Amino acid sequence: MNAATETLHFVRNEQVEAAPPPRLVRGPLAWMRENLFSSIPNALLTLATIYLLYVIVPPVLRFFILDAVWVGVDRDACRAETVGRPVGACWAFVADKINYFIYGSYPIPERWRVDVFFVLLAIGVAWMLWLNAPRRGLGAIYFFVVLPILSVLLLAGFKPLSLPPVQTSLWGGVLVTIVVSAVGIVFSLPFGVLLALGRRSKLPIVRLFSVVFIEFVRGVPLITVLFMANTMLPLFLSEGVTIDRLMRPLVGVALFASAYMAEVVRGGLQAMPKGQYEGAMALGLSYPRMMYFIILPQALRIVIPGIVNTFIGLFKDTTLVAIVGIFDLIRTIEASRVDPNWATPTTSLTGYAFAAVFYFLCCWGMSRYSLGVERRLAAGQKR
Amino acid sequence: MASAANQAPAKASLFYDPKVRGIFFQAILVLVIGFLFYEAITNAVSNLRAAGIASGFGFLTNPAGFDINQQLIPYSSSGSTYREAFVVGLLNTLLVAVIGIFFATILGFIVGIARLSTNWIVAKVSMVYVEIVRNLPLLLQLFFWYNAVLAPLPSPRQSINFGAGFYLNNRGLSLPKPILNDTAWLIPFAFLAGIVLTLLFRAWARRVQEATGRQYPVGLVGLGAILGLPIVIWLVLAAIGGTNPITFDIPEQQRFNLRGGMQVFPEFVALLLGLVTYTAGFIAEVVRAGILAVSRGQTEASYALGLKPSHTLRLVIVPQAMRVIIPPLTSQYLNLTKNSSLAVAIGYPDLVQVFMGTVLNQTGQAVEVVAITMAVYLTISLITSAIMNIYNRRVAIVER
Numbered sequence: 001m002n003a004a005t006e007t008l009h010f011v012r013n014e015q016v017e018a019a020p021p022p023r024l025v026r027g028p029l030a031w032m033r034e035n036l037f038s039s040i041p042n043a044l045l046t047l048a049t050i051y052l053l054y055v056i057v058p059p060v061l062r063f064f065i066l067d068a069v070w071v072g073v074d075r076d077a078c079r080a081e082t083v084g085r086p087v088g089a090c091w092a093f094v095a096d097k098i099n100y101f102i103y104g105s106y107p108i109p110e111r112w113r114v115d116v117f118f119v120l121l122a123i124g125v126a127w128m129l130w131l132n133a134p135r136r137g138l139g140a141i142y143f144f145v146v147l148p149i150l151s152v153l154l155l156a157g158f159k160p161l162s163l164p165p166v167q168t169s170l171w172g173g174v175l176v177t178i179v180v181s182a183v184g185i186v187f188s189l190p191f192g193v194l195l196a197l198g199r200r201s202k203l204p205i206v207r208l209f210s211v212v213f214i215e216f217v218r219g220v221p222l223i224t225v226l227f228m229a230n231t232m233l234p235l236f237l238s239e240g241v242t243i244d245r246l247m248r249p250l251v252g253v254a255l256f257a258s259a260y261m262a263e264v265v266r267g268g269l270q271a272m273p274k275g276q277y278e279g280a281m282a283l284g285l286s287y288p289r290m291m292y293f294i295i296l297p298q299a300l301r302i303v304i305p306g307i308v309n310t311f312i313g314l315f316k317d318t319t320l321v322a323i324v325g326i327f328d329l330i331r332t333i334e335a336s337r338v339d340p341n342w343a344t345p346t347t348s349l350t351g352y353a354f355a356a357v358f359y360f361l362c363c364w365g366m367s368r369y370s371l372g373v374e375r376r377l378a379a380g381q382k383r
Numbered sequence: 384m385a386s387a388a389n390q391a392p393a394k395a396s397l398f399y400d401p402k403v404r405g406i407f408f409q410a411i412l413v414l415v416i417g418f419l420f421y422e423a424i425t426n427a428v429s430n431l432r433a434a435g436i437a438s439g440f441g442f443l444t445n446p447a448g449f450d451i452n453q454q455l456i457p458y459s460s461s462g463s464t465y466r467e468a469f470v471v472g473l474l475n476t477l478l479v480a481v482i483g484i485f486f487a488t489i490l491g492f493i494v495g496i497a498r499l500s501t502n503w504i505v506a507k508v509s510m511v512y513v514e515i516v517r518n519l520p521l522l523l524q525l526f527f528w529y530n531a532v533l534a535p536l537p538s539p540r541q542s543i544n545f546g547a548g549f550y551l552n553n554r555g556l557s558l559p560k561p562i563l564n565d566t567a568w569l570i571p572f573a574f575l576a577g578i579v580l581t582l583l584f585r586a587w588a589r590r591v592q593e594a595t596g597r598q599y600p601v602g603l604v605g606l607g608a609i610l611g612l613p614i615v616i617w618l619v620l621a622a623i624g625g626t627n628p629i630t631f632d633i634p635e636q637q638r639f640n641l642r643g644g645m646q647v648f649p650e651f652v653a654l655l656l657g658l659v660t661y662t663a664g665f666i667a668e669v670v671r672a673g674i675l676a677v678s679r680g681q682t683e684a685s686y687a688l689g690l691k692p693s694h695t696l697r698l699v700i701v702p703q704a705m706r707v708i709i710p711p712l713t714s715q716y717l718n719l720t721k722n723s724s725l726a727v728a729i730g731y732p733d734l735v736q737v738f739m740g741t742v743l744n745q746t747g748q749a750v751e752v753v754a755i756t757m758a759v760y761l762t763i764s765l766i767t768s769a770i771m772n773i774y775n776r777r778v779a780i781v782e783r
Contacts, residue, residue: 036502042502046502203405205409206408216761219760224757234430235430235749235750239430316520316521317520330520330522348530352526359523
């Protein structure tokens, strides 16, 4: 018995080996282990991606920055034979053509008018986009009524203010890109709202027209709408009435954008709880008042991200007017890159890179804004 | 007087009756739109008459008299009609759309899943790709591929040789051209038979599993049947027939040019590259949103039931994610098809370039040409959305 109890006791008589330190959970090494090398396939994937980046990024950087030519007056500045080193992007070409890219062939003494237009537009856009801006109702009137009239007078010319007329065939570059997208947004929002209301209306004929229009326009490519505007609009007008070359694609773009905007707005209308409609009706509001005071303010607010996304699409799609012969930014670049004065192997790529930077900054900025609004609206919904 | 007022609430005047108002507004709408149409049509008729342009669809049977560089059906500038030109353009549009959808789906799913990867660098690289591709106009990307990437390629003399008969130069891509011999039809037949066999085996395996719980490797058997059967047939045909059922005409590097093989034009390559990379960016976002839409609890519940990670993915997550993914994915497919009309900018002979470009310029019959072209796109999208609606009804969550 004694012996048995002794074996039951255990007294440790030597030091236990120290446990290994815990795995790092902080610091760059632990981060790398967790996010880059968590398993063997993951590690291989990481190495493959790093190799891919190694293949792509340094040559791109070298082309656009290190080997690039920044100043010069003609093609000799950008040719490897005359410069005596490998030449990357020819930014001198962009610097030389920058005014053409922005204003097109707009007469040089009148270009201040374009600058004023840009400033007026920037004020309107900022007013509309800044959700806490003072007097946003006034801003809407400014943006949808005052600004279009002012812009037409300013850009096309207005005799009483001694602004000489400027043919739209001289407009070009960023100016046309902005004008086309601004016309798109200014017309598509009100028409889109009307179409969306029509599509949800109880009146069968109104609904039919809205549905047919929306589905028709959304079912065909923009380029066919532009071709139609270009070739068929002049046919539909009575003889002797001509329609401006720039005006035709503008009509096409406005119609096209309205249909897409209508679907976005309809999403907002459908998202409104039924109680809002019923509450408004119980208060005795008529249909227009109910829509104007109760439903639309809320519905449009929740679809701001959708509207901005549609606008990003519209902004990218404005490039298509280049195909029907309007000198937007893309077309001015296409025209300049074949200029014999600047004929070098890298001219095309430089021109495209410039356009890419322009479009990327605009679209990416808008999508950031839309994300911000989305987060803000979601914050209001959180409890 | 007083009794009359008590009998019934005074009937609202017609002016305030919502029904009458509704009819009134609709009548005005019909009148306005009817007037616009009437004006447009009468003006168009008189304008067309003044310009001496014929109307009607009779022009479709007139000889076309222009060349199209890529044609899937026999077509020649001398003997073919406008109708044949239309079919050539339509087939070219469908060709680039189908191939583009195939590759854009693969690339889009890879990028979309990579964006959700736990591997930081993979996720970031895919994010940068998506942001760049989605924020640049497609037209700019097409010009980039066509004028900045494909145009500076070496001339046919110094073609880039990828091996196996694939050559790339500034005239496009040359690749081996398959030549089908008499017995070659058996191979696609074997392929179809493999698919049928797989379906039968799957149905049988499912029944057995429901009855006994035994599982069979349906995927492996299917792969074997679908790929193995044609290969076996091929080998058998080559062995007994003595000649290979499919031989390849491999392009050869000559002194100045490449001879033989199949030529893919640079316009097609540029359009395909542009459409695939652009649409893949959008598909990636659709896929990402779909996967994120399946709540984490589903995965946890599935693990708690003892399903393997692979089964969890295949039986729990993917079916639910697909319900969210498929509708926007279809609209991306439609977008790709519609965007293929940008081919006109780089000169790929698609429907718009051939029909709305050349044919419209030659005949001047804007109304008919525009109507036909739009009708084609409209039909494609209406059919697609009809199928989509049926699908949506099938997979919609049945709420109780």
